[in-house]
Amino acid sequence: MSPSSKAPHGQSPLRTVQVLGGGNAGSSAHVRSLAEGLVARGVRVTVCAPSEADRAYDFTGAGAAHVHVPRSSDPASVAALRTVCTDADLVHAHGLHASFRAALALSGRPTPLVITWHNRAEAEGARAHLLRLLERRVVRASTVVLGTTSDLVDRARRTGARDARLAAVSLPRRSRPADGDDPDPLRPKTRAELGATGRPLLIAVGSLDRRRGYDVLLDAAARWRDLDPVPLVVIAGEGPLRPVLQRRIEEEELPVRLIGLREDATDLLAAADLALLPSRREARSVLAQEALHARVPLVATRVGGIPDLVGDAAELVPPDDPVALAAAVTRLLADPERREDLRDRGTRQAATWPTEDETVAQVLSIYDELTQPRPLA
Template sequence: MTSTPSPAHGLSPLRTVQVLGHGSGGSAAHVRSLAEGLVARGVRVTVCATPEAEEAYGFSAAGARFVQVTPRMDPAGMAALRSACWDADLVHAHGLRAGLRASVALRGLRGPRGGRVPLVITWHTKAHTEGARARVVHLMERRVARAAAVVLGVCSDLVDRARERGARDARLAPVAIPCPRPGGAPGGPADDDPARDKERAELGAVDRPLLLAVGRLDPYQGHDLLLDAAHAWCALDPQPLLAIAGEGEQRAALQRRIDSERLPVQLLGRRDDVPELLAAADLVVLPSRWEARSLIAQEALRAGVPLVATDTGGTRELVGRAAELVRYGDATALARTVLDLLADPVRRDALAEAGRAQAAGWPSENDTVAQVLSVYDELTQPVGTVQPV
């Protein structure tokens, strides 16, 4: 016979609801990790998300109760969300749209502890919008920031943004990268690794440098900038090969450019073997217009693969001195930095070592759960209770 673990935070078990929207892979993976850690500490967790997210991330397998909720503001979806929240001590939404839906669902709802149900919102990224749509997003951000008891930003840029939008309490809360995926290369690339040789052979990069980019093919990921930079190494012998893993709306346009400009670039499509691709690569390139806490940057540094990235958002805060950073939009600087690194194996080795050291200092999944749980305790502590010292 098994027993439920005693709550590490005291009193009766907290009942929490985690709300996901469409959910990027990073935020959904974070909720999966958070649910598992909270359940292990005696917290009751309900995850409201799409069936696709449950299938991909297995919230139920982590010990959470899964409630199917559409990521829209339709009456049926909002009714399901409100029903899931009716007995919650605290609701934690992940992302702007999830935060908006949660704030509406909680309107007028009284928690089992007698007061309003506290809402915590984690901002994992920011919306990339222009024109009239940007104004709508600005208003949404204001409403969500002001509705939350606490806004957690995964990088300082997002914390500052929440404060600018009127958050009463905004805090830095870096999200831990999940444990290394099977097949990764925690020790970094090795020239005599048969699996690495096989991957490079399949890509056509046996006797040429291999550059890797991973991310959705959308305008904000900066792949056009990468293609501009690729012209700089067309004259090299052998030509470096740039492999781009990911799918998205820009695929056809990028492929047309690659074909018409005869660029040494391959679009790999969606790949589930990113650790193997990392192990095969000489460099990882991240040309994004903005990143909060890039998953591929974290995976590259952890695996000891040198990284060249644009100096935007939370990237500098994440990588410190363990990567080469260039100004966004400067294809010449990006190309020059890549070429300099390809010509300097000593510098590449130094970056690989620095990357692993930087990654060792990032918060662990346990650290992330502990920080979030301390926020929950603070918000659900009965009035007049003194926190233990």
């Protein structure tokens, strides 16, 4: 099937199943965008994901069928997935655990399995060993492994993948302001609601876990308390470290607010003076992409896929280095010309990223490569 056309006359449409686990924001948004693009090209798409994922990302609104499959890899969930995949020409799973369930469901069947790694799964101790075993099982069961960054592709190859490729993954389009426009007409109101009137606003978005490096961000925030006015750091997200972080904020009287999960995180970002990404590990960061698209200067750690993603359009600092992070933020806040330069660089860098059409075209070309001509309907 041509990437830009419907199924030829007399030929049945390609039938695909997209398997999503809990799904982080990046992989869920990618599946939604992919489903919409594939359906528009005449592909039949079924998304297997928890019901809450469909409510949040509206796969059915994109023209796909949705089947509730829990995150669990218990026999009932695998059996349900196996039933859905019975008539599929190809199965595409996103993330390690979804890929493991798909591999179990397709066991003994010749159906091609494509998997996409959006991030590297991390754990410590005995769980780390289990994750390595899962990775090995999954990549060896797959026909093609797609990695959103070159380091993920390299990891898949080292783990035993027969065919590992760099994925074109776009940030789903939103209505964005034209260059030179106010990025958010509600910006003053948003800043006032967050308590950032008359002071710099720094935004970070992501789960409150060790990978995100928010402990380092708090260390850095302690270093700019003497600035006048004092910048306010707002972190949108939830996670296991919230009690620890909140206790530190209160005990050390840090200029930081934890505001929990927010559906308007993109709007919050548009109101910010700087975006912060202090992660210890990161693949193709949604926050980094949103920041550059929104023309918000970004300070990020030099880890994983971040340098390739942002190029020279962000201030990059070493991970686990609060001194470097604090210094980069302080310099940027004092240098409006550098901030404007980063905005312009961000616009140019974002223009080099794959579009949604290019992402769908690449995926569909892989599907066509892996599927044989289908019988007449």
